Amino acid sequence: MKKLLLFFVPMFIMAYSLNAQSTAGEDSNYGKVIHIGKSDFLEKIYDYEKNPDKWVYNGKKAAIIDFYADWCGPCRMLSPTLKSLAEKYKDDIIIYKVNTDEERELAAAFGITSLPTLLFIPMDEMPQVAQGALPKKELEKAINDFLIK
Known part of the structure; x- marks a missing residue:
């Protein structure tokens, strides 16, 4: 169970940060x-x-x-x-x-x-x-x- 958490938590954080960057890119030209x-x-x-x-x-x-x-x-x-x-x-x-x-x-x-x-x-x-x-x-x-x- 610990190994699964160690795998999924960083993946979730990375996916969230990539999504935040792409959303910010849309507004960056405003x-x-x-x-x-x-x-x-x-x-x-x-x-x-x-x-x-x-x-x-x-x-x-x-x-x-x-x-x-x-x-x-x-x-x-x-x-x-x-x-x-x-x-x-x-x-x-x-x-x-x-x-x-x-x-x-x-x-x-x-x-x-x-x-x-x-x-x-x-x-x-x-x-x-x-x-x-x-x-x-x-x-x-x-x-x-x-x-x-």
Whole structure:
């Protein structure tokens, strides 16, 4: 009996700690801007291939998606603001970035023709789009009035 306990107790502790680490990994990006591609977009946000006619948000928090390109000056100017907002609102929203040069199919699926384009996704409503590098105050107003009410 003692030998069984000596075997199972360490196994239980190891399994528990591995589970705690993997759960912490999910939350470790909160407060950061997360760069995603098509596969993550389909999994974490909206699978437009599976549901082309109906918006079904897969996220656990309201989100902002920044469709950008590295060569885009206004996109580069907006980036520090989004980092700041991701940290400030880490308990309420997630901010994602999609590089439209690398994810052309994803950009085309959402009709992205101007950069930056921001997609605001509340939990229980249809998303809304804003184009251009919005000032921080306007972004905070959209977050407070539309995303987290």
